[in-house]
Amino acid sequence: MSLHDKYLPAYDFHEVHETTINASSEIIYPIIRNQDFSGSWIIRTLFFLRGLPAKGVTIKVLGDQKFNLLEELQYKEILIGLIGQFWKPTGELQSFEPHEFQSFHGPYAKATWNFALVKEGERNRLITETRIACNDEAIKKSFSRYWFFIRPFSGLIRKEMLRAIKVKAEQQAKLLCA
Structure with a gap:
């Protein structure tokens, strides 16, 4: 069972991406937690266009931007939560505690x-x-229009993050085997 099922079991939109990495979870997990994704020009550009910090993009930095760490299962899963009106230019991101x-x-x-x-x-x-998950039909309609345009770029960011984690983890695994 994914942590998603605990925090957001019912949802209106979703997207999944994955990659296979030739490394142990003990190598991969700290990279997920600490990787600076701003090494990717794609991520830097897309974050900049959305008004998010384009330098030093880590899970911690995202947390400072109201992307809250909801829960973590060490070496297994990290879940981040966000509340806002994403379809608006400012995003109207809300502050909240994980609970x-x-x-x-x-x-x-x-x-x-x-x-x-x-x-x-x-x-x-x-x-x-x-x-x-959208709280009502009007929100769902607004988000749906936004998601139509943003989804390909959201997917591109996720794919770039997976690629960066894979490259770094496999490099570290190779060094440990040498």
């Missing part, structure tokens, strides 16, 4: 985004899933 996420209501959408590791022999499958 408030499930019961948070109002004219907003809630999103969860994870990185989950699934062991497959000597390798690991790294999956990232994004789920979005």
